[in-house]
Amino acid sequence: MTEPKQLFVNLFEMACVSHITHGLWPLPGNNRERFADLDYWLELARLLEHGGFDGIFLADVVGTYDVFRGGPETALREGLQSPNLDPLLLVPAMAAVTDRLGFGVTFSTTYEPPFAFARRMSTLDHLTKGRIGWNIVTSYLPNAARNFGLDDEVPHDERYRRAEEYLDVLYKLWEGSWDDDAVIADREARVFTDPSKVRYIDHVGERHRVAGPHIVHPSPQRTPVLFQATGSPAGIEFAGRHAEVVFTGGRTSEEFRRNADGMRDAAERHGRRRDDVRFIAMAGVIVGRTTEEAEDKWRLYRRHASLDGILAHSSLPVDLTAFPRDLTVREALARAEFPAERVPFLPLDTTVGQALDFIKYGRDDRFLVVGDPKTVADEIERWLDEDGLDGINLRQYYSFDTARDFADLVIPELRRRGRLPQEGERSGTLRERLFGDGHSRLPQRHPATRYRGGANLREGAVPATP
Known part of the structure; x- marks a missing residue:
């Protein structure tokens, strides 16, 4: 008899007040304003570990949302991802109070040098004993580009082209610069590292010149688990080459499966297997002990949702709230002298009022469920069996009740059905949690591994110490 497919469960978080559920932070008892208090993260990490979660995934941005209404004022009033802490600095503290919880952190390939980032991630992989993953992003906010000395954001496909070189440098450092047995710690001979097993990478590329060697010895996973969120043609090709876990979604089962199959096809084009990529979707789960209790929560969240926060987060370049609700969207754009083709996601022939109501209250996401534990588990x-989903990033509406409700009500039901391991069963590195015991390192067919043992580094590379 075939074992039921198991679910991988992350909590989707960000070190800010308003992450993706805008307008809910003032609700009585919500903890969001404590995001800069270390105790918030320690309490949350303990709750997730003891509750049966596999990981916490930390989003990030390096700029302010300042497109909507031509400035950052709306985002700042809403607490929309600003202020925002560095997610990498939260991980060691949470790792210190947990043994199994994994950590996914977001970092951009566009603005900061790869050598320093390689060092930080290797450090985190050591300190967490292999429980770290990296969400690869290229950064899309115009303000982020200006924060790093550019006039405007780098064009989309160019960002992915630059990311290819960025990852090439990282792979050389993580996989090729040190041999596994370079550290010998021989007290008698007074030799800690065998110099013949450490090498320069001497990378010289279009944007980066990195001599190496890597300044951190091999960590449990060497390369952290590679996450990516994408849907564009350039992003799909990039994910097919690099990503191990892809965040994707869809309004229907068919749309999700089409997105996933496109990425599996891309993986095969790059010499990988279709099952080398796992798929995780952001999921909204509002659960109560009864259906009525869950529906009450959902009504509360919908009633307090902030339309301004949602519009600012979407970087909508036209403020539809400034137009009469009975105008069509097309008419409003014409009055604003704004080309409709620049906002292809807006329904042009609906009224402004209908469009705004849908933006605020729309419920067409495939991965949203409201109900009692049985309804949610069903x-x-x-999602697992019909859509082919591997895991979820649980959207947090209310801190910490969203996570606590899932831990107390849903996880026990999923365990009874064989969809989650029993308490304490799943351990090891983050990559092993996703791909099975004995898979702490990237498989040989991944492009990063071409540098193992110093192979394929720049011609003329020499050991770090003669």
Whole structure:
């Protein structure tokens, strides 16, 4: 008899007040304003570990949302991802109070040098004993570009082209610069590292010149688990070459499966296997002990949702709230002298009022369920078996009740159905949690591994110490 497919569960978080559920932070008892208090993260990490979560995924941005209404004022009033802490600095503290919880952190390939980032991630992989993953992003906010000395954001496909070289440098450092047995710690001979097993990488590329060697010895995973969120043609090709876990979604089962199959096809084009890529979707789960209790929560969240926060987060370049609700969107754009083709996601022939109501209250996401534990577990099983989903990033509406409700009500039901391991069963590195015991390192067919043992580094590379 085939074992039921198991679910990988992350909590989706960000070190800010308003991450993706805008307008809910003032609700009584919500903890969001404590995001800069270390105790917030320690309490949350303990809750997730003891509750049966696999990981916490930390989003990030390096700029302010200042497109909507031509400035950052709306985002700042809403607490929309600003102020925002560096997610990498939260991980060691949470790792210190947990043994199994994994950590996914977001970092951009566009603005900061790869050598320093390689060092930080290797450090985190050591300190967490292999529980770290990296969400690869290229950064899309115009303000982020200006924060790093550019006039405007780098064009989309150019960002991915630059990311290819960035990852090439990282792979050389993580996989090729040190041999596994370079550290010998021989007290008698007074030799800590064998110099013949450490080498320069001497990378000389279009944007980066990195001599090496890597300044951190090999960590449990060497390369952290590679996450990516994408849907564009350039992003899909990039994910097919590099990503191990892809965040994707869809309004229907068919749309999700089409997105996933496109990325599996891309993986095969790059010499990998279709099952080398796992798929995780952001999921909204509002659960109560009864259906009525869950529906009450959902009504509360919808009633307090902030339309301004949602519009600012979407970087909508036209303020639809400034127009009469009975105008069509097309008419409003014409009055604003704004080309409709620049906002292809807006329904042009609906009224402004209908469009705004849908933006605020729309409920057409495939991965959203409201109900009692049985209803929620039934739906999650459909996501696994019918859609082919591997895991979820649980959207946090209310801190910490969203995570606590899932831990107390949903996880026990999923365990009874064989969809989650029993308490304490799943351990090891983050990559092993995703791909099975004995898979702490990238498989040989991944492009990063071409540098193992110093192979394929720049011609003329020599050991770090003669």
